[in-house]
Amino acid sequence: MYSWCNFTDKVKRYWKLERFEKRGLLISIVVIAFIFSFREWGIEKFDPSTGLQNLLVTIILVAIAFLVRDVAHRTIAIWMGYRSQYKIWILGLVIGLVIAFVSNGTLPFIAAGVLVITHLPVHRLGKAHHDLSMKHLGWIAMASPIANMLFAVLIKTINLGLGWPLLEKLMMINIWIALFDMVPVPPFNGSRTFFGSRYVYVFVLGALIGCATLLTYLVGIVPIIGALILGGIVLLVFFSYIDKQW
Numbered sequence: 001m002y003s004w005c006n007f008t009d010k011v012k013r014y015w016k017l018e019r020f021e022k023r024g025l026l027i028s029i030v031v032i033a034f035i036f037s038f039r040e041w042g043i044e045k046f047d048p049s050t051g052l053q054n055l056l057v058t059i060i061l062v063a064i065a066f067l068v069r070d071v072a073h074r075t076i077a078i079w080m081g082y083r084s085q086y087k088i089w090i091l092g093l094v095i096g097l098v099i100a101f102v103s104n105g106t107l108p109f110i111a112a113g114v115l116v117i118t119h120l121p122v123h124r125l126g127k128a129h130h131d132l133s134m135k136h137l138g139w140i141a142m143a144s145p146i147a148n149m150l151f152a153v154l155i156k157t158i159n160l161g162l163g164w165p166l167l168e169k170l171m172m173i174n175i176w177i178a179l180f181d182m183v184p185v186p187p188f189n190g191s192r193t194f195f196g197s198r199y200v201y202v203f204v205l206g207a208l209i210g211c212a213t214l215l216t217y218l219v220g221i222v223p224i225i226g227a228l229i230l231g232g233i234v235l236l237v238f239f240s241y242i243d244k245q246w
Contacts, residue, residue, distance in 0.1 A: 005050045010078045010120060017086075024088030026112050029066055031093045033058040036173055061170045065148060065177050068113070072147030077140045084140055085116045089187060094195075104220030110180040114187045115141060138196020141189035143202050148178035149208050149226070152212045155221060156193075182208060198243075199235060206234025 017025070026108030041051030070086065077084035092111020117137055139226040152174040159167040177199040182190040182205050194201040214223035 001216055005080050010081075013077060014083045015074060021086045024113060024154065025066060025070075027092065028086075028088055028115065029059060029062050031097065032110060032112065032177075033062040035100045035105070035108050035110070036169075036176075037094050038100045041143050057166065058169070058173075061173055064170065065151070065174045068146040068147050068151045069172070069177060069181075072143040073140050076143040078120070080136050080140065080228070081120050082136065083118050083120050084141060085117045085118075087114045087204060088231070089114050092187075097138070108176055110176050111178055111188070113179060115189055115192075134192075134233075135196045138193040138200065141192035142200070143197075144189065145178035145181040145208055146204065148174040149211050149227075152178070152215060153211065153219075153223055156215050156223075162201060171215070178208055179212060199239070202238045203231045203235040205231075209232030 002106075033055060037051070040054035041047060049211045073084045091113050092109075092113075096109040096111055099107055117132065117140060119132060131168040152171045154166050155171040155174070159171070180189065182193065182201075183193040184190045184201065190201070190205075193204065207230060211223050211227035214226045218226070
């Protein structure tokens, strides 16, 4: 099942986006871009021209973040013998818009859709899975936030000598999407990671929060190393003081 030939065969067969995915991704990207650019519709007064320009730029940035997210979970899913597809979550987008208006754009609520994961037939001899594995679903779900956070680290490093505001904004968009992807409440993807393994979930969540915090001050591989250490500390505290009470 994990052979390279089997993987490439499945990529050819199942990587293509379905029509409902394209529609859902387009709507989600536009709505989330509007949320991120909510406070950029003029400095002293409302300016439609400036707002639309900022919205279009933000759409491109959010689309890049979604590309990283989509490639990550699709790749891991297909490699493990599953198909991962994007399904829009209308209620989540509506909640995000309401919160954006109520908070005047200071509190982004990012509900980046739902992953629909189904089993694929094994095309060559190997171990077959007859049921969806909660552990595997957790790994597929957490691939996206990890990829977005690592991409944020890369953007921060590249932008060190450039200082471009757009790259800084792209980094923040990836960080927010990564963190919201770890919310352990259905239908957020974090719930799949949590139910797959709460220990893995706690470690990854601690590492992602640590990495997001360290990116404020550090670049390169240092935030990644620090994030792994912080994730380990959070897991140790969880195992020692919280998990034993369950």
